[in-house]
Amino acid sequence: MKQKKREITIYDIASELKVSPSTVSRALKDHYSIGKEMIEAVKKLARERGYRPNHIAASLRRNKTNTIGVMISWINRPFISSLISGIEDEASNAGCNVIISQSHDIYEHEIANARALYNSRIGGLIVSLAMETRKYNHFSTFLDNDIPVVFVDRVTDELNCDKVVIDNFAAGLMATNHLIEQGCKRIAHIGGSQHRSVYQQREQGYLEALRRHNMEIDESLILNGDVLNSEEGYRMTEHFMTLPNPPDAIFSANDTAAVSAIQYAKHNGIRIPQKLAVMGFNNDPVSLIIDPTLSTVAHPAVDMGKIAARQVLKHREHKDIITSETITLKTELIVRESTLRKKR
């Protein structure tokens, strides 16, 4: 059982077939200058001998790996893990590996991770920015060296790269419109860092909806969080609901904070949605579990991952592509109990 059989290399195949290693190398990847029957013979013998290509050697020669790096904030969040799931599926289909690194939403970590990934000679990069990040020079190393970079969800306009996003403005507009249609008069907003366009655009959509309905924009009803976790959501809701003139609806930029809003309301006897309507964002699993169920905006997370991976792979195929496109995916307003005031 314990047999350390030496690995079969293209040299073994070559000498057995009395051809040169280069021929074997080319035959294995259907190079045009190799004869049809030679290709067959090489592949047949390779199969018989159990040859397995050494990607390391190839990577060394090409100075580039078939590994895709993924930079995200936290793996253990519903949206992110679904995103990665999509990336991994697509990448593994194409024979690529996926290596993960989390910034924990800290700018310095993001920089360190970028360096580490670059040193690992990744062949492509998929990024969802840290909450803190405001400068983007740590990505120029990749671009200068023709390593494709694709941003997902938390993107930036300051870099000329592919992006895979949703229309956050439209989604924010849609969500807020829905609240207005349900008869809400004072709608508060729990937003995220305005340096992250996703949050900024959701907020802009929210503001636009108010404007279109000639509703007053009350700055005291807008709070932007740093991390948008449960604690922050709870505190913000408490702040809103203890105002002299509290809101009758909250549009939160993520489900985590929205769920906290519901919990605050429940703890304080505020009826949902009659006294307070709550709208979330992301369609996390919890949105279906919380009682009342949470209205939210659905994100095609897995698809975003798949598409991002496809973009990276496309750039690897055709090195000549210089155009950088922005792919915008559809969102869906999911109306549940937390905002449904009018029965239909």
Added chain:
Amino acid sequence: MKQKKREITIYDIASELKVSPSTVSRALKDHYSIGKEMIEAVKKLARERGYRPNHIAASLRRNKTNTIGVMISWINRPFISSLISGIEDEASNAGCNVIISQSHDIYEHEIANARALYNSRIGGLIVSLAMETRKYNHFSTFLDNDIPVVFVDRVTDELNCDKVVIDNFAAGLMATNHLIEQGCKRIAHIGGSQHRSVYQQREQGYLEALRRHNMEIDESLILNGDVLNSEEGYRMTEHFMTLPNPPDAIFSANDTAAVSAIQYAKHNGIRIPQKLAVMGFNNDPVSLIIDPTLSTVAHPAVDMGKIAARQVLKHREHKDIITSETITLKTELIVRESTLRKKR
């Protein structure tokens, strides 16, 4: 800006310092046979010139990478993503990369992934088995080639490897005991595949608790699922509660199914915990969101990941370790509303 400056190699350092590349290589890793001042000089120049080690080349030479492979079922599950988060943290501290591959709980995928990871020349492997898996030969390739394999959570006894687990038997016992203490007389169990020891042991703990309290073991109150998702949990609960003599408690082997049990109860006017107590497993985020909040068993997911990674790294350091240890982490019974019948 667009400067394709050639990479600095140890040869550049060597020639500038008028020494041989081997000296530079050794100096950079504090080899004993290199003089103190030489080491300093090399490191200083390396820093100045912006030298970055080419891991690919090293990997080729050593025929082994500094990458840890991780095989899991699905990334986008709370427990798994937390596990990976821990692994990634620990690995990146040690300068290792982490590459992920998901089996989607399908045996054939697991085999294919194992092959792919082996072909990627990973330096270590962390595995949480697919639900389906019953044969384990696809891991022997790693063991035969001295690539450390560490199993986490969903482990097997058929392979002589390190394991990082919790005491599922004790946890099942503890959880069931709690239900009994709360006055439950007929306790049902939603279990997972009995080929996965985690589920088997939880079930054994459940059975043992009943025995110790001289309670009848009713086979009709035990169902083992294939995937333990929401639908399955809901169906199983429905099955239980429509029995002629329905249970007054359910101990589910995971939170997902437990949450479904609660939802079924709510939909059908079954009061929790008075008419039906529900106990979950994992302490997923939803367990705190569901109303009533779900009692459950807490899993130290992130720590399990960290420890698993540490085990892999340890084996990489000392190739001489042959002993394979099993590390068992503590679990914690978390009592919440869904089982709390007696006020204290």
Added chain:
DNA sequence: TATATTTACGCAATCGGTTGCGCTGGACGT
């Protein structure tokens, strides 16, 4: 003083593929 050790470093092969360039023989054209 001659020999044994230690210290500090160099030589050169090696890991397995990749690829620019060059060579060859036969088909084809005129």
Added chain:
DNA sequence: ACGTCCAGCGCAACCGATTGCGTAAATATA
């Protein structure tokens, strides 16, 4: 019959670091 062209394959130099073995000088031991 002779030059042209191209399909088909080989040569050999890489890619960058690692490492067993060898050696010269410095120091220690006999």
